Amino acid sequence: MIMAVSFSKIGQKLTTRSGILELMDDLGSAMTTDRPLNMLGGGNPAHIPACNELWRRRMEEILSNGAEFERMVANYDTPQGNDDFLKSIAAYLKAEYSWDVGPENIAVTNGSQSAFFYLFNLLSGEMPDGRVRKILFPLVPEYIGYADQGLHPQSYESVPAAIEERGAHRFKYHINFDALSIGTDIGALCVSRPTNPTGNVITDGEVMRLSAMAKAAGVPLLIDNAYGAPFPNILFADTHLHWEDHIILGMSLSKIGLPSVRTGVILASPEIVQAVSAVNAIVSLSNSTLGQVITAPLIADGTLRRLSTETIMPFYRERSRKAMEWLDAALADVPYRIHESEGALFLWVWFPGLPVSSMELYRRLKERDTLVIPGEYFFFGSGTFAGNHSRECIRLTYSQDEDSVREGIRIIGEEVRNLYS
Amino acid sequence: MIMAVSFSKIGQKLTTRSGILELMDDLGSAMTTDRPLNMLGGGNPAHIPACNELWRRRMEEILSNGAEFERMVANYDTPQGNDDFLKSIAAYLKAEYSWDVGPENIAVTNGSQSAFFYLFNLLSGEMPDGRVRKILFPLVPEYIGYADQGLHPQSYESVPAAIEERGAHRFKYHINFDALSIGTDIGALCVSRPTNPTGNVITDGEVMRLSAMAKAAGVPLLIDNAYGAPFPNILFADTHLHWEDHIILGMSLSKIGLPSVRTGVILASPEIVQAVSAVNAIVSLSNSTLGQVITAPLIADGTLRRLSTETIMPFYRERSRKAMEWLDAALADVPYRIHESEGALFLWVWFPGLPVSSMELYRRLKERDTLVIPGEYFFFGSGTFAGNHSRECIRLTYSQDEDSVREGIRIIGEEVRNLYS
Numbered sequence: 001m002i003m004a005v006s007f008s009k010i011g012q013k014l015t016t017r018s019g020i021l022e023l024m025d026d027l028g029s030a031m032t033t034d035r036p037l038n039m040l041g042g043g044n045p046a047h048i049p050a051c052n053e054l055w056r057r058r059m060e061e062i063l064s065n066g067a068e069f070e071r072m073v074a075n076y077d078t079p080q081g082n083d084d085f086l087k088s089i090a091a092y093l094k095a096e097y098s099w100d101v102g103p104e105n106i107a108v109t110n111g112s113q114s115a116f117f118y119l120f121n122l123l124s125g126e127m128p129d130g131r132v133r134k135i136l137f138p139l140v141p142e143y144i145g146y147a148d149q150g151l152h153p154q155s156y157e158s159v160p161a162a163i164e165e166r167g168a169h170r171f172k173y174h175i176n177f178d179a180l181s182i183g184t185d186i187g188a189l190c191v192s193r194p195t196n197p198t199g200n201v202i203t204d205g206e207v208m209r210l211s212a213m214a215k216a217a218g219v220p221l222l223i224d225n226a227y228g229a230p231f232p233n234i235l236f237a238d239t240h241l242h243w244e245d246h247i248i249l250g251m252s253l254s255k256i257g258l259p260s261v262r263t264g265v266i267l268a269s270p271e272i273v274q275a276v277s278a279v280n281a282i283v284s285l286s287n288s289t290l291g292q293v294i295t296a297p298l299i300a301d302g303t304l305r306r307l308s309t310e311t312i313m314p315f316y317r318e319r320s321r322k323a324m325e326w327l328d329a330a331l332a333d334v335p336y337r338i339h340e341s342e343g344a345l346f347l348w349v350w351f352p353g354l355p356v357s358s359m360e361l362y363r364r365l366k367e368r369d370t371l372v373i374p375g376e377y378f379f380f381g382s383g384t385f386a387g388n389h390s391r392e393c394i395r396l397t398y399s400q401d402e403d404s405v406r407e408g409i410r411i412i413g414e415e416v417r418n419l420y421s
Numbered sequence: 422m423i424m425a426v427s428f429s430k431i432g433q434k435l436t437t438r439s440g441i442l443e444l445m446d447d448l449g450s451a452m453t454t455d456r457p458l459n460m461l462g463g464g465n466p467a468h469i470p471a472c473n474e475l476w477r478r479r480m481e482e483i484l485s486n487g488a489e490f491e492r493m494v495a496n497y498d499t500p501q502g503n504d505d506f507l508k509s510i511a512a513y514l515k516a517e518y519s520w521d522v523g524p525e526n527i528a529v530t531n532g533s534q535s536a537f538f539y540l541f542n543l544l545s546g547e548m549p550d551g552r553v554r555k556i557l558f559p560l561v562p563e564y565i566g567y568a569d570q571g572l573h574p575q576s577y578e579s580v581p582a583a584i585e586e587r588g589a590h591r592f593k594y595h596i597n598f599d600a601l602s603i604g605t606d607i608g609a610l611c612v613s614r615p616t617n618p619t620g621n622v623i624t625d626g627e628v629m630r631l632s633a634m635a636k637a638a639g640v641p642l643l644i645d646n647a648y649g650a651p652f653p654n655i656l657f658a659d660t661h662l663h664w665e666d667h668i669i670l671g672m673s674l675s676k677i678g679l680p681s682v683r684t685g686v687i688l689a690s691p692e693i694v695q696a697v698s699a700v701n702a703i704v705s706l707s708n709s710t711l712g713q714v715i716t717a718p719l720i721a722d723g724t725l726r727r728l729s730t731e732t733i734m735p736f737y738r739e740r741s742r743k744a745m746e747w748l749d750a751a752l753a754d755v756p757y758r759i760h761e762s763e764g765a766l767f768l769w770v771w772f773p774g775l776p777v778s779s780m781e782l783y784r785r786l787k788e789r790d791t792l793v794i795p796g797e798y799f800f801f802g803s804g805t806f807a808g809n810h811s812r813e814c815i816r817l818t819y820s821q822d823e824d825s826v827r828e829g830i831r832i833i834g835e836e837v838r839n840l841y842s
Contacts (some may be wrong), residue, residue, distance in 0.1 A: 076448055
């Protein structure tokens, strides 16, 4: 451009090179390049044959079912979502969990990332009376995709996790309830469960306690359930899904294997659903329909739940087991701890006393065609860890090609060993 | 919800019942109800058989082309867009218009509505130095979907159109250049062409003059080309498409007949493309892929351009001709003027001296199962018309079922006649 364009404050915040942009650029390039890469970055789900066969079968059904294909591509839905899909998922959740919910409790967005962008900015920032409210993240590290979503510069508060060391090479984060209080400047709490980036699943007890605190404070609790039950159900621990009407439960079709259909779902009170629909109309007009049409009948008849429990979950559980085995072998000579793998599709590895930042480790690994995500990005908000913990971790995705994951882990071992020696 | 949730200032702005939400709710309900409705509201494109056959053929090709279907649904693209699509459309635009552009000049968003949301808030609102910049709409009435997109409460400036009356029952808006100046508080200019809601196409001379003014002021000119060339090319007048690197040209796959794939495209300088990609990553992670995969080869080989020129444009031109004929018959007894129909898929009808507001007329028509869009919504920003013009117009979409358009026009004639008598 001949002229130098000036961006607004909001514009500067949104266009600063963000962690999520780097992650998605790395991912997109890796998915389109012909160069062999060890892809342990990004969050693309695996291509699981049983899943892909199901999507293909559904598309063939849609094409052969009269004008269903034409209705799917050529009609706008309402900003709330596709009518059949809203009814299907509401009926399913009501039957499966005995919650008193209907289509008025469901809103669809173009990916659950967009739902959280809307919710953060509805519930935090400058209030009509001029005061500023914040989103409180009760456990960081937390999902990189949230880090830059708050439009107000002071809209995030966070509490560093309590670290429980387990054995020689494992650890688990817990919510530090001693440090957690919900002041009047808090607009909502937000937690991902299973947690991105750690594979942690906060316990049922932690959820109930957070829920009670949020309810007492009169603010919503956002639970990002993108990896949780009932689908994709990538949960290796025995935990339960909880919802009450002050909880906003985020779901997604991405991790069942449909990331590019961009379908996020929230379960919430009708008031929140109406608000999200209203934002959708202004920001996006309406949602992408493909994923909703593919899955509506699969949700209704239990196919998606079965696929998740019998195929998707065991696939990732086995991948996780192997990746941990490879890591334990590759890192035998260096200080390391792996976060307990209780769900999702990545491992979180902590190198206590790492001589360089995880950002520098990321760069060195990228030079060797091995992509990971530097941990720095996942530590945001007001809360900071004592010591260097926030610069000593990396996230490793184990959903892609097994050989390249194994090779990537071998290279990580080499690089880290060089650093410590 | 037990608790009353408080929304932020931004939240209140985005959740106030907006015109675009009402429009989309009306539209969505109309598309899913079994009750017969005369649908002259909303903006759903027609189901043109030749278009639908092409989308179906492409989907069959995708399914039979190895694992192309699986790659399409199961891989995230980069936040900029699908690699093949970016290359295809850039190469096409370069060849067709001799512009010096490449994939670095193209960004995809989940619908062009989202692109404008991003751009308005990048280019207007509070600047880093504390001053407020605005988007200047050089000709209102302008697209209802923009009305609530500016997050800053004082971010819109607008100039009322100059009205040229033509014959007894026609008129055309022009840009009132005498009233148009680009102050230092302006961050960008924005105009839709063909204009939503009027079917106006601002002249080549007006475009060149706007472009020169924007360039001189050092700000971008946004041209929303959702109905324009090269596709869907719903242009009945002989006009030209113009682009320079300070122009941000918005395009869309919606009006070729693929509204629910949610694919918007901008052609802009690499600086703007990078900014939009960065916002995409934060707000949406990545884009819906379906529409990009369906159309990439159709853009490359000229099919989409031919379809637009030989099928889509003539279809709407004939619809427009008939709708004007029906209107002239139905309104013979009342004062009315129809805006010249130069493109897009709706007519803009002005009832000088209408005894009620167009909002009230909308309500009365809705009670008779006839949906239109009240004109009030399209008049926004600082500029106001002398007299009641902004409450005397309605938008009529002529893309849906012909019989119901004709019947709707008959009912409009009856209702308006009652009002004037």
